[in-house]
Amino acid sequence: MTNRHDSTAEPPPGPGEPPAVPLEFAAFCELHRPRYLSYARVWLPDQTEAAGAVQQAFAEIAVHWRELLGSSNPTAHAWQILRGTVSDHTRQAGPPARPHHPADDDLAILHYVVGLAAPEIADVIGTDTASVAGRLRRTMLREASGW
Template sequence: MTKRHDSTAEPPPGPGEPSAVPLEFAAFCELHRPRYLSYARVWLPDHGQAAGAVQQAFAEIAVHWRELLGSSNPTALAWQILRSTVGEHTRNSGPPAGHPADDDLAILHYVVGLAAPEIADVIGTDTASVAGRLRRTMLREASGW
């Protein structure tokens, strides 16, 4: 299995990303950018388009950063922003709008190469929930064979 995320794949900060950002936001970006980029590259094979979608998502997350931090699950809300942004970029050439969230788990696991704990960190949920949803997705797909 090939892992499609690595720190060398990180795009440089874009023109819309402020240079003086809160330390927490910078750390969040550093942690999630490679995984977000790997996910975006599944739907947007052109590296520039994928990097642009991730940059746009981070710009949106930055706008709502204080609000996200005040929520019960900032990582889950940030993931929804990323999914939505990638979806906007793929409307004409990618997956159907509103593809099931469990498909994202399968993509993160089988295509990107993340283990259940890593997926849980990326999408803002617990490992047991990810593992159970991956099992259900696998069983659902196997029943269609």
């Protein structure tokens, strides 16, 4: 009897070859990389540094991938890793071009600067659309009260 699972399995990586990336992790990266990069470019205007920060965040996410998948909200945990990595790169780059913003201000950045709608933001940060819409309203009201 032939085991069809063995016939379609890929061989293990050879010496010097990178290990195979889980399909779900590759899909996660494909989905989130453009949005993560757009966010990083707001904080790190140098495109190479922004791309490096996103790559570093994905490397950290990869290290914790199985653990993240077992959590209640993998996307939210991955977003926190990205935020932390970008923040670290911002501090290393010297005096920030803009002051560090709280998490709700990041939503405003994703909406007004990156151009994402509330459902897309919810998808990126791992929350629901209603929460994003409410937090965006609060941020806008807080900013308007300072005018």
